[in-house]
Amino acid sequence: MNASTGDGGTCYGDSGGPNFLGAGSGETNIVAATTITGDFVCHATNVDYRLGTPSARDFLGHYVTLP
Numbered sequence: 757m758n759a760s761t762g763d764g765g766t767c768y769g770d771s772g773g774p775n776f777l778g779a780g781s782g783e784t785n786i787v788a789a790t791t792i793t794g795d796f797v798c799h800a801t802n803v804d805y806r807l808g809t810p811s812a813r814d815f816l817g818h819y820v821t822l823p
Contacts, residue, residue: 766794766802775804 766773775789788807795801806812813822 765799766791767798768794770794775802 770791771793773791774787775791777784777786777788789804790807792803792805793801794803807816816822
């Protein structure tokens with residue numbers, strides 16, 4: 757995301773979408789965060805909730821097997 761170049765960010769309807777660990781050729785299939793919201797014009801702000809925090813792992817551990 758880069759507002760100065762017009763690159764897109766998250767937008768309405770993207771909530772809950774995955775944010776994978778890594779980028780480009782180094783991107784993995786590991787979901788590191790979920791999208792919470794974006795900015796007004798969907799260009800520059802991506803707000804995520806990290807899944808590796810103790811509170812997130814505590815919650816997720818009730819529903820999935822964690823590494």
